[in-house]
Amino acid sequence: MTSKPAQTGKRAVPERTKRGTPATGKVTLNDVALLAGVDRSVVSRVINDDPRLSIRPDTRKRVLETIEKLGYRGNAAARSLRTARSHMIGLLIPDFANPVYAEIIKGAEAEAGNLGYGLMTASSEGVRQSVGHYVELFGQGRVDGLLLAGEESGREMEQLRALRVPWLQVNRRMGGTDRYVVLDDEHGSGLAVEHLVALGHRRIAHIAGPETADTARRRRMGYTEAMSRAGLTADPWLIIHADYTPAGGRAAMDELLAAPQRPTAVYVSNVASAVGVLHALHIAHVAVPDDMSVIAMHDMVLADHLVPALTTVRMPLGELGARAVRLMATCGPADPIAQVVTDPVEIVVRASTAPPCTDD
């Protein structure tokens, strides 16, 4: 007679999961239930704080103690399979080397931890190199949601959409979507211009980001509007578009220095570009801030140690990352999300800005 497989916990196991190897320490719900003398469904409900569970205090205590004693850790895969949620959030950034994203990641990571989520950060660059692209990484239910801080091409957005994973744009709003969270770039830009105006500058240039970038557009608008408010004209030759990189900033500054009428101050839309701007001025023997004031969007530790120390606009980048995670974790996949993080924006005055030379 073929005996039915013996009861709970004694069922046949595939070779690779051999029991009796306590070294591996694979403790399951069943092990806990067996030792605590209850059903595994009870253990599960204790762990998940099921409000519909009524249980005697001492039974609960016994279960909890057994979990502790065996060092039980729930299996993420089993739980994901059952609940169809991974408790992971993906974050796609353009480049790990850009310190702006480091701030966003930090905020996102901390908030994810608080909400019991894991954060899986990848760079567009890295993903592009890999074989399966987004599919391997973010498809297959690996993440519950995807935060997009990168510059995805149309084809890439297509691929992402095919994954059918809820997504949210961070720090940009492309393609007329209603799923984004951004900073108040216009306001920040306005403050930068106002700082320079207050110092007495009138010919203020703007090294803007790439023309295609949404952030660049918003910062440029903030700049032109603040110029108008101050009764100054933002002549087209005062605005140069450049990549958000040191090399981009350097080239833009060179161009600005070659202009017929030199500005006395420049507002750079990105701190990475500003590094290149300072370098270009150094090479051209233009003294900062005596002959040229420089202020840049985004404050970083680095700014304090550049030569000279860089005046910046501090934006709540960490809060942006945190907010994005929170929204992703709490909103439905199709809820419209259109948020602007405004809170602490301030000018951090350092050595790179001063009144213009009087003999100008």
Place this chain on the structure above:
Amino acid sequence: MTSKPAQTGKRAVPERTKRGTPATGKVTLNDVALLAGVDRSVVSRVINDDPRLSIRPDTRKRVLETIEKLGYRGNAAARSLRTARSHMIGLLIPDFANPVYAEIIKGAEAEAGNLGYGLMTASSEGVRQSVGHYVELFGQGRVDGLLLAGEESGREMEQLRALRVPWLQVNRRMGGTDRYVVLDDEHGSGLAVEHLVALGHRRIAHIAGPETADTARRRRMGYTEAMSRAGLTADPWLIIHADYTPAGGRAAMDELLAAPQRPTAVYVSNVASAVGVLHALHIAHVAVPDDMSVIAMHDMVLADHLVPALTTVRMPLGELGARAVRLMATCGPADPIAQVVTDPVEIVVRASTAPPCTDD
């Protein structure tokens, strides 16, 4: 009579996974099998290229086409649960703002992609803030292995060990372990010193990393040995320990400038510190490279744009990250791994090094 649940694909499904909602597009192996007219085990084996499967070419073709047609993506949780592998690798770094780690992450990410793994990067900082610490993030079978590039405290290593996840130290070897992959820091340091010696410097200082850091120790050793080889003495006052941060480098340089006999050159063990070193020299009106040559460990885009552009030692940081992932993916959890990535180490000469002033 209670009819047995109808066959494959028609079993009762829990409410949340309602079929007939093609919008959600939850396509399973069963759906593919049904449409292709084969068993789902066949589909599985086709997907996984099971060598023990013999199948008619046209059947295989039909299966593949159906997968394509339905846009089937395997469910990661189900696969993980069944195979007890997550195909995820965790990477723990100290700080996203440190550009050195950006390079390591990039290399690791690319290699993970090539091997079909996902990379889950977290910072020690961020993890410490979160509620469940490592357990939530890396426990529960979420990752197959853990790459440790951070500075974990003893208590944290304890926690990590309790997770029973295979781990590998990256860029450091702490606690007499035989699971690490590092760079040839000694060799790189030697090259830095040799570069300065070749320029004619004899009083060469070293701003070393934190005394507790393994990398700092190896770089300092490379420095002292190269000094000896050149017949120079590495006097104790020439060596200052500092954090791997701009602030650390700045304080160390200030200390060096206050010394009775000033060095003519300094080898800084980290590019972040070097930023602070250049700043300190600027403040003190010490001309670089005329009055002080500066060379730093680790090449970054930033180095090219500092004032002045910084001479560096380029180390294979990306390859370090890639190697770590490869080892983690291919080695057994207890195999001894003690590797040194030596390959392309070279001096990148920029504007911060020159022969010493002759009137010195």
Place this chain on the structure above:
DNA sequence: CTGAAAGCGCTTACAG
């Protein structure tokens, strides 16, 4: 107050 059962979507040894 607690237990038994079904099933999430896969993989794999085995049967035919």
Place this chain on the structure above:
DNA sequence: CTGAAAGCGCTTACAG
């Protein structure tokens, strides 16, 4: 050459 079955470790509606 292909199919049927068992089971990975959970959760949850339901029964008692």
